[in-house]
């Protein structure tokens with residue numbers, strides 16, 4: 001058999017899907033050759049998630065066809081998709097919050113995991129073996145899904161999909177919540193399965209990942225596929241231009257604000273048993289990066305700073321005054337703004353309108369004697385929608401109807417609407433497209449220029465290096481390294497995050513891929 | 517934006533239906549449209565509408581309050597007890613009733629906000645507690661002037677004229693006091709919920725409490741406030757109820773809770789709000805009132821009432837959940 005006779009593993013043609021007046025898909029097509037890793041990129045709201053929801057049978061298209069291995073499939077349903085060997089990791093995490101990890105991985109598919117040699121033992125032992133095998137991680141014993149961090153939940157969701165032994169695996173921004181080491185594990189697993197004949201469809205806004213991983217790329221814009229390229233043939237910045245329709249110049253703002261008075265000072269701070277002896281000072285106008293792997297304690301520290309978890313040791317000084325941050329209300333009153341990582345769960349009220357979400361943190365400024373100035377509120381909301389390029393039919397549409405990246409923009413915009421002294425940003429650009437990223441970076445730099453202090457949590461070394469003045473690396477609950485952004489590189493940061501800075505300096509530029 | 521039939525059904529379906537009903541009844545029975553009859557309808561629904569408004573406040577904050585019916589009945593007995601058995605004044609009876617209402621609201625708040633008991637369960641418990649408690653002082657008997665007390669003596673007090681006026685007086689000989697009270701309470705709460713930052717926070721808490729908390733709102737305080745408001749409004753309903761029937765009736769509260777919750781749920785469908793809203797609840801209560809009044813005038817049998825209410829409720833829910841756009 002010659003290769004030209006092999007039909008595509010997946011061929012979607014001329015798909016149209018509408019939500020009320022919105023045309024999410026407007027004649028989109030996608031062809032994926034068997035045994036390849038196929039990238040799918042596009043701006044926020046381009047229709048990527050809708051396209052794969054059509055494949056999953058979650059959205060019924062008004063027009064268009066789907067063919068698998070050359071055979072047309074009509075009336076796709078989720079059950080059908082599973083039976084045909086297509087597994088999905090959707091953008092929204094879809095796990096039962098009260099299930100145990102073992103149940104989440106294996107329930108409903110008792111025979112799963114043969115490809116990984118995991119078939120025997122109790123549910124919990126099989127779960128541990130599977131997670132160890134795929135990601136090299138162990139999760140707390142008997143933990144329920146709702147007790148896990150965003151990253152841990154994502155790991156469970158990916159492992160569940162891998163255990164299904166699918167023929168086609170579809171990822172919708174799988175790495176948004178993951179740190180570098182887990183990403184490497186995931187890529188190793190995908191490549192290993194590719195060698196066994198698996199076909200992968202991979203959606204991401206991290207264009208570097210796409211270039212590194214994918215054999216071919218389909219670019220979507222406004223509900224249509226507009227380009228089909230080999231990522232290795234595209235010049236630097238080319239993918240971004242194809243997606244946005246214009247070149248993205250200057251992703252990171254150039255000017256730096258001068259550092260002023262300290263706005264946040266920590267001395268010997270501890271949070272529970274996991275985080276110990278954290279000391280640093282953040283000055284006005286400064287962007288301070290904070291990074292670390294899953295379990296490094298960075299998230300716990302940030303939660304405590306916002307009054308969501310008790311600080312158990314040391315002192316915190318905000319604007320020169322000792323602060324006991326007992327609850328978020330107290331933190332907000334002190335001028336602290338938090339953009340949480342899991343924005344669907346913590347950042348937005350999905351059933352309220354975009355306007356109501358955007359202005360929630362600045363109602364005081366938009367009202368007099370408690371009376372809302374609706375006109376001012378509307379203007380503020382429209383400004384933010386414009387600045388952040390939120391793709392929507394109007395300011396009163398429920399946030400639920402926005403694409404994933406546009407929901408993130410709303411969660412972030414809520415805080416940009418309010419001028420705080422100290423912004424704590426936990427992965428502020430997860431899931432947003434490159435044009436919006438540039439805009440968010442500009443807004444962050446602008447806030448710093450106004451004299452706010454910025455604490456930026458990020459797992460993306462480029463983002464840290466491009467935006468921060470200084471970067472702190474956490475490892476097992478303590479600060480192990482502090483770098484001037486100008487005097488370090490991605491490899492050094494990763495090395496410190498992986499080994500606690502005790503590794504050999506020579507190994508800094510390569511990331512060890514643990515998976516077999 | 518064009519108005520599709522579907523959009524029209526979502527936004528105006530209930531109001532169009534209400535107008536249609538009024539037209540049909542007016543043609544079939546001209547007396548229906550007499551101003552006096554219209555105010556009788558409002559008078560009849562005022563108490564249910566008040567309770568519904570209270571429930572709506574808790575629903576806006578993402579909770580629920582089933583205890584309002586039990587509370588109104590309990591307060592009604594308390595008013596009668598205060599007037600008849602304790603021979604109290606109008607003012608003291610009202611103060612006692614409002615005080616009891618606030619206490620019950622705080623009790624609900626402790627159970628739900630402090631102890632974390634799910635709202636439905638906590639307020640269901642409270643409902644039973646109050647329904648039982650109202651029977652204790654009189655050994656399960658209704659309270660009317662001249663009541664023989666448990667110790668054998670005769671109660672000395674009566675319902676004062678001032679108190680009775682709350683339920684029976686018509687301002688300018690036309691506007692019943694309960695309707696006036698409803699208008700004032702509903703308008704005040706509507707203004708707060710729809711036009712102030714506080715109302716916005718109530719809605720945000722109902723949408724995603726954690727997000728509201730992270731935005732700096734003292735969400736627990738707001739949730740406590742919601743239950744206290746709900747209970748206070750319900751106790752106002754109880755006062756009006758006592759004043760209307762002129763005695764303490766042990767069975768007066770029957771059905772109040774379900775009617776109030778139904779009004780609040782029907783209200784979701786008014787003007788395409790698709791969420792709990794004060795105005796919608798009042799419209800919902802009026803809608804049911806018009807329907808029942810019209811059917812009674814047309815001599816429809818009494819036993820059809822619940823059937824009709826059920827049909828209206830299901831129709832409204834179908835509009836809210838079935839027609840409105842939602843994500844798959």
Ligand SMILES: Nc1ncnc2c1ncn2[C@@H]1O[C@H](COP(=O)(O)OP(=O)(O)OP(=O)(O)O)[C@@H](O)[C@H]1O
Pocket residue numbers: 019020022023024042043044045046047048049050051091391392400401402403404405406431433842843844
């Ligand atoms: N349930 C819905 N109701 C209304 N509009 C919707 C719904 N789902 C998606 N849309 C709209 O369809 C368009 C495409 O959304 P989709 O989620 O496919 O985008 P995406 O390419 O995945 O974007 P992102 O990168 O932000 O995840 C968007 O404009 C979105 O607002």
Ligand SMILES: [Mg+2]
Pocket residue numbers: 048049050091172403404405
């Ligand atoms: Mg998406």
